[in-house]
Amino acid sequence: QSALTQPASVSGSPGQSIIISCTGTSSDVGGYNYVSWYQQHPGKAPKLMIYDVSNRPSGVSNRFSGSKSGNTASLTISGLQTEDEADYYCSSYTSSSTYVFGTGTKVTVL
């Protein structure tokens, strides 16, 4: 069970939009609509940002959105803000009835 593949880093200026990709296989991302995204600031626990591919939990800014095409899911952050600087992880349910995380992406606000 290999980790889902994410870019190591993505950066953008305040106000810009960035997209983080998350590539898996037909046994995880491509096979289920159970993709979620987590934000983690240094020294803090992960925080759920998107669930079931494109749903936002209550309290999460609508600047965060998710989508999926085939074996690749994506997280878009619009109107980038300094507080969005953090690590982001995708996760997917798998055909083994387990879960797998992505490799993680460090978002830098320039």
Added chain:
Amino acid sequence: EVQLVQSGAEVRKPGESLKMSCKASGYSFPTEWIGWVRQMPGKGLEWMGIIYPGDSDTRYSPSFQGQVTISADKSINTAYLQWSSLKASDSAIYYCARFSGGYGANWGQGTLVTVSS
């Protein structure tokens, strides 16, 4: 309000055992999956395993199968993660999370484990 409160930081020597806890409140503990996630120093999140407290159905990531034991006591709304013989490479932060549907809806604060001779 859903809360997951984990036990405090631990320091152990290689070969020693350890059992950490995650106490849940604010939801029906027996009817939702609870999972464990490892984060080694400076590294990413790794999914370890998950348990359904209602019937103790447990699933492990292949990477952690046989290395740790996940259990739960529904009478006290608490999940556990344990090792029988720690290695230095087990040094990490461990998080528990309530899995509502296919995602970690709520997370504990994390437990730091240091294994060193």
